[in-house]
Amino acid sequence: MIKQLVSSIIEDPPVAAQIKPRIQRLGVPLLNAAMSDQEFFSAPDHPARQVLNQLGRVTSNADGCLKSTVERAISAAVEHVVHESTHDVGAYSHAAKQIERVIADQASRRKNNLSKVIHTCEAEQGGLVTPADEANVSPRWGQWLNWAKRLDAGDTVILNNDTEQAQRTALAWVGQDHATYVFVDDQGIKASTVSLQELATQTYNKGPQM
Numbered sequence: 240m241i242k243q244l245v246s247s248i249i250e251d252p253p254v255a256a257q258i259k260p261r262i263q264r265l266g267v268p269l270l271n272a273a274m275s276d277q278e279f280f281s282a283p284d285h286p287a288r289q290v291l292n293q294l295g296r297v298t299s300n301a302d303g304c305l306k307s308t309v310e311r312a313i314s315a316a317v318e319h320v321v322h323e324s325t326h327d328v329g330a331y332s333h334a335a336k337q338i339e340r341v342i343a344d345q346a347s348r349r350k351n352n353l354s355k356v357i358h359t360c361e362a363e364q365g366g367l368v369t370p371a372d373e374a375n376v377s378p379r380w381g382q383w384l385n386w387a388k389r390l391d392a393g394d395t396v397i398l399n400n401d402t403e404q405a406q407r408t409a410l411a412w413v414g415q416d417h418a419t420y421v422f423v424d425d426q427g428i429k430a431s432t433v434s435l436q437e438l439a440t441q442t443y444n445k446g447p448q449m
Contacts, residue, residue: 240280241270248295253407255299257310261317262294268324272331286331290320293338298345298425301406312341345426352427353411359429360412360421383439388417398422398431398441406430 245266249259272287273279279287297313299305305313316334324330390396394410408422408430417435424430433441 241266241273244291245269248291251295254295255297255305256303257299257305258294258297258313261313262291264317265290265320268320271325286335289335290316290331290338293335293342296342297338298349300426301424301428301430309341309345312337349425349427353423356421356423356427356429357412360414360419364415380439384435387420387435387438390420396422396438398433 245262248254249262254262269287269291272285276285276287279285282288294313294317297305297309316337319337320330320334323333327333390410390413392410392412396408396410398406398408406424408424410420411423411427411429412421414420420433420435420438421429422431422433
């Protein structure tokens with residue numbers, strides 16, 4: 240069960256690549272926790288499960304790497320569990336608090352970055368292109384245009400899917416008349432600006448990736 244749990248997390252694409260070895264390193268401590276505590280699988284708020292869930296929420300930079308300060312903090316939390324959990328029942332709670340601080344700091348930075356992106360977009364609104372004529376489009380093309388128009392700020396979209404440049408992004412801002420869509424990465428930094436037609440084109444042949 241523990242092996243399957245760990246595998247399901249490290250095989251999840253959104254989990255940062257540098258986090259996955261840390262999760263694997265927790266395999267033996269997690270097994271010990273599951274064997275010694277019957278509530279491990281039944282209690283969602285079990286400290287050991289909190290550590291796993293929080294590790295999955297840590298985000299990487301656009302290049303897929305963690306900031307050095309984040310990497311050090313995560314490594315310290317994981318190593319504390321590895322070395323202390325056998326004789327310290329509070330090891331997982333301690334690690335969970337450490338990781339939660341990292342997540343809170345990332346969320347704060349993301350919020351600030353996102354605010355800057357939105358402010359810039361609104362300031363540049365007057366210079367953005369107007370949408371192309373959508374009259375006489377095919378039913379299927381119209382379907383993807385409508386899908387793009389229904390996106391809301393905060394929705395996750397994988398841009399350039401099935402390519403080496405595939406990237407998980409979040410919609411940050413939509414221009415007037417759906418002319419322009421601005422997406423940010425996990426850090427809240429602008430990742431891409433596309434038109435309605437460009438966004439619909441990415442989904443025309445393979446469907447939306449969310």
